[in-house]
Amino acid sequence: xxxxxxxxxxxxxxxxxELEGQERVFQERIxxxxxxxxxxxxPEGYRxxxxxxxxxxxxxxIVGQLPEGNWITRAPTLKRKAILLAKVxxxxxxGLYLYSAAExxxxxxxxxxxxxxxxxxxxxxxxNYPTLTWADIGAIGWLVDGSAIINQIPLCRCSYxxxxxxxxxxxxxxxxxxxxxxxxxxxxxxxxxxxxAMAQDALNRWWWPAxxxxxxxxxxxxxxAQSTQWGIKLFSNxxxxxxxxxxxxxxxxxxGLTIPDPDLKWNEExxxxxFGAIDWDEFFNVIKGNGPCNRERLxxxxxxxxxxxxxxxxxxxxxDKQAARGAAAA
Amino acid sequence: xxxxxxLWEIFIRSQHGLAHKHVGSLHAPDAEMAVNNARDVYTRRNxxxxxWVVRSADIVASSPDDKEPxxxxxxxxxxxxxxxxxxxxxxxxx
Numbered sequence: 001x002x003x004x005x006x007x008x009x010x011x012x013x014x015x016x017x018e019l020e021g022q023e024r025v026f027q028e029r030i031x032x033x034x035x036x037x038x039x040x041x042x043p044e045g046y047r048x049x050x051x052x053x054x055x056x057x058x059x060x061x062i063v064g065q066l067p068e069g070n071w072i073t074r075a076p077t078l079k080r081k082a083i084l085l086a087k088v089x090x091x092x093x094x095g096l097y098l099y100s101a102a103e104x105x106x107x108x109x110x111x112x113x114x115x116x117x118x119x120x121x122x123x124x125x126x127x128n129y130p131t132l133t134w135a136d137i138g139a140i141g142w143l144v145d146g147s148a149i150i151n152q153i154p155l156c157r158c159s160y161x162x163x164x165x166x167x168x169x170x171x172x173x174x175x176x177x178x179x180x181x182x183x184x185x186x187x188x189x190x191x192x193x194x195x196x197a198m199a200q201d202a203l204n205r206w207w208w209p210a211x212x213x214x215x216x217x218x219x220x221x222x223x224x225a226q227s228t229q230w231g232i233k234l235f236s237n238x239x240x241x242x243x244x245x246x247x248x249x250x251x252x253x254x255x256g257l258t259i260p261d262p263d264l265k266w267n268e269e270x271x272x273x274x275f276g277a278i279d280w281d282e283f284f285n286v287i288k289g290n291g292p293c294n295r296e297r298l299x300x301x302x303x304x305x306x307x308x309x310x311x312x313x314x315x316x317x318x319x320d321k322q323a324a325r326g327a328a329a330a
Numbered sequence: 331x332x333x334x335x336x337l338w339e340i341f342i343r344s345q346h347g348l349a350h351k352h353v354g355s356l357h358a359p360d361a362e363m364a365v366n367n368a369r370d371v372y373t374r375r376n377x378x379x380x381x382w383v384v385r386s387a388d389i390v391a392s393s394p395d396d397k398e399p400x401x402x403x404x405x406x407x408x409x410x411x412x413x414x415x416x417x418x419x420x421x422x423x424x
Contacts (some may be wrong), residue, residue, distance in 0.1 A: 039391070039393065040394050093371050096356060100355045100356065312359075318360070319360035319363070322360060
């Protein structure tokens with residue numbers, strides 16, 4: 001998802017009855033659905049896993065601004081431009097909520113951002129694909145933000161209080177993102193044949209990367225089992241992906257678009273859509289830094305940060321001057 | 331960055347006459363920028379009509395370890411709740 005393949009350090013998941021002392025009390029609280037708060041005792045593995053997961057999630061929000069920001073100056077109408085600006089601004093806010101949640105675990109935002117800029121931190125694979133046409137902006141809102149909602153709604157109930165509360169705020173705003181994307185595609189699909197073809201092309205390119213967002217099957221993953229026991233993962237990758245496919249297929253049909261999967265068909269027995277095999281080689285290649293835009297995304301992010309240095313310095317200088325004046329007057 | 335901006339806790343009062351409510355935190359070099367940033371981050375959808383910003387370092391919080399001595403004593407004082415007192419059927423408006 002926005003955090004993919006999160007390492008927990010676990011070799012084997014121990015049941016609550018195998019735990020002792022504080023760790024057992026901690027696990028019993030989680031089993032009872034009591035939220036863990038920043039000052040509560042927590043196992044080091046839980047803290048580290050959450051830092052990894054929340055910071056990856058935050059980085060994804062921030063890097064996720066780039067593919068869409070790319071189209072702000074080229075939006076076809078003033079209305080669409082204002083909507084896209086608001087959407088991209090929301091993503092910056094989502095990043096901030098999440099960095100704040102990570103900071104409650106004893107890391108600083110500046111340190112996390114430095115890790116991202118040094119290429120040491122992961123962010124979602126999806127943002128390493130290019131936005132070639134205006135229809136891609138619609139496809140991102142519909143498919144990428146749609147997938148994010150499916151992942152984030154359960155996280156509103158996760159065991160760590162600050163993360164859960166950040167997710168509540170994010171989810172409130174995310175629905176607008178998905179709808180503006182669908183609305184954009186609806187306009188294209190009701191437009192000229194060329195516009196509809198553009199929408200189809202965007203779906204063709206974004207469908208598989210969107211399904212990859214959920215990550216490979218984690219049915220046998222010890223990390224996922226540990227995260228599940230800790231209450232920071234509530235559904236398997238496959239279950240969330242199935243949900244995304246099931247809800248998206250009828251939406252594509254309404255648009256009159258064809259999902260680029262010849263194996264996609266309704267399975268009456270399962271009550272779900274069956275779909276074709278995902279190219280996980282592509283996914284791991286993107287994760288390793290070899291996607292179409294990995295280098296460009298990171299370089300753009302670093303440049304934006306460096307270009308803002310003079311402004312941050314100016315704010316610091318002003319704050320220091322005001323503080324000195326206050327001290328002199330006192 | 332050479333100097334990390336301090337963390338501020340943000341409180342917003344909504345339009346409906348309720349008290350300021352904690353909504354989250356953010357970094358800013360000073361109080362004025364904290365208010366500006368809080369406006370951008372936490373009130374983009376008419377969430378509020380008033381903002382308080384407080385340096386996180388200035389907040390004194392109770393410790394989770396004190397939970398029992400602080401809050402346990404009230405558990406046994408059920409008579410503090412109105413439902414403790416059964417009222418006769420015939421008595422109205424009480």
